Each structure stands twice: as structure tokens, then as C-alpha cells.
Amino acid sequence: MxxxxxxxxxxxxxxxxxxxxxxxxxxxxxxxxxxxxxxxxxxxxxxxxxxxxxxxxxRGRAGGPAPRRAPDDDPEFLGGLSARARADQDERIRRLEEELAELDSEADDPSETRPAPKPDDDGPGDTPGKGDDDTRGQRGAVG
Incomplete structure (x- = not known):
């Protein structure tokens, strides 16, 4: 005993x-x-x-609160990051499309006058569009 x-x-x-x-x-x-x-x-x-x-x-259980993880190991953080990045990218695309539409509307504006291209001074017997070029394509040369 x-x-x-x-x-x-x-x-x-x-x-x-x-x-x-x-x-x-x-x-x-x-x-x-x-x-x-x-x-x-x-x-x-x-x-x-x-x-x-x-x-x-x-005594707390071993499976209690999970230890903090690095951001690149946390799927919740990465999911939120990709959602934020996608939203930022969509916003940027929307702004760029608005700017492009604004530039297109300015280009189509009839009140804006552009100078017409000058016709080439072709004399009689000259090849049209050649101007003062000789047969070798050099300007100002006399043949």
C-alpha cells in the first residue's frame, strides 16, 4: 500500500x-x-x-487563431488585391475611352478649318506630280 x-x-x-x-x-x-x-x-x-x-x-486549443501570414501567402489579401487592381484598370480604361471620344469629336468638328494641300506647280510637258524633278528624281536639276 x-x-x-x-x-x-x-x-x-x-x-x-x-x-x-x-x-x-x-x-x-x-x-x-x-x-x-x-x-x-x-x-x-x-x-x-x-x-x-x-x-x-x-489552455487554448492548438487550432486556435491562425498565425498572421505574409501578404503574398494570404489568399484573402491577394483576392482583394486583384479585385482592386481590376477596378483600377477598368477605371483607367474608361477614362482613356472618354479622352479618345473627346479627341475624335474635336477632329470631326466642322468649325475647325484645315488648310488644303497645295497643288504641285506642274508646267506643260512635265510629268504630273513631279514638279521640278528631272528623270533621275533630283530636284532642281536641269536635264
């Missing part, structure tokens, strides 16, 4: 030490219920019962 009590005392002491260490090394955000110092006091002052409460109530 004494051996059984000794083994039980060793197991209870090992459990108590393990719960103290586990409670101490957990980040403050993983403690549920009360604050980290309060859990430490509960675990130390109520050796076995405090440890059981710690594992049932106080």
Missing part, C-alpha cells in the same frame, strides 16, 4: 510540475478564462485540481 501511495505521489508531483511549466510557457493570448498570472496561481495553489482545470478550461 505504501508503494502505491509513493507512486501516486510521484505521478501527482510530475503532473503538477508539468502543468506549471505548460502554463508558464504558453503565450498570454492562448490562456482562456482568466489572465496568465491567475492561471499560474490556480495551478500552483491547487496542485492536481488546478492542473485538471488548466487542461480542461484554461
Amino acid at each position: 505504501a508503494r502505491l501511495l509513493l507512486i501516486l505521489a510521484l505521478v501527482a508531483t510530475a503532473f503538477w510540475v508539468y502543468t506549471i511549466v505548460d502554463c508558464a510557457v504558453q503565450p498570454a493570448g492562448r490562456h482562456r478564462g482568466v489572465s496568465k498570472p491567475a492561471w499560474m496561481a490556480i495551478v500552483i495553489l491547487l496542485p492536481v485540481l488546478g492542473g485538471i482545470l488548466w487542461f480542461l478550461v484554461g
Whole structure:
């Protein structure tokens, strides 16, 4: 009987030490219920019962809040980024189309007069459109 009590005392002491260490090394955000110092006091002052409460109530689950990810690893961020980029691109295309339509309407405006092209001074016997060019295509040369 004494051996059984000794083994039980060793197991209870090992459990108590393990719960103290586990409670101490957990980040403050993983403690549920009360604050980290309060859990430490509960675990130390109520050796076995405090440890059981710690594992049932106080210790946060490993699958709790997901750790923050870098933006290039976060699909939600990338989805929002592509949506914003698409909206910005659509807005830019719309503005460019408006500017193009405005330029087209200015070009089609009949009130704007353009000088007519000057006809070439072709003399009699000259090739039409050649002007003063000789047969080799040099201007001003006399043949």
C-alpha cells in the first residue's frame, strides 16, 4: 500500500510540475478564462485540481487563431488585391475611352478649318506630280 501511495505521489508531483511549466510557457493570448498570472496561481495553489482545470478550461486549443501570414501567402489579401487592381484598370480604361471620344469629336468638328494641300506647280510637258524633278528624281536639276 505504501508503494502505491509513493507512486501516486510521484505521478501527482510530475503532473503538477508539468502543468506549471505548460502554463508558464504558453503565450498570454492562448490562456482562456482568466489572465496568465491567475492561471499560474490556480495551478500552483491547487496542485492536481488546478492542473485538471488548466487542461480542461484554461489552455487554448492548438487550432486556435491562425498565425498572421505574409501578404503574398494570404489568399484573402491577394483576392482583394486583384479585385482592386481590376477596378483600377477598368477605371483607367474608361477614362482613356472618354479622352479618345473627346479627341475624335474635336477632329470631326466642322468649325475647325484645315488648310488644303497645295497643288504641285506642274508646267506643260512635265510629268504630273513631279514638279521640278528631272528623270533621275533630283530636284532642281536641269536635264
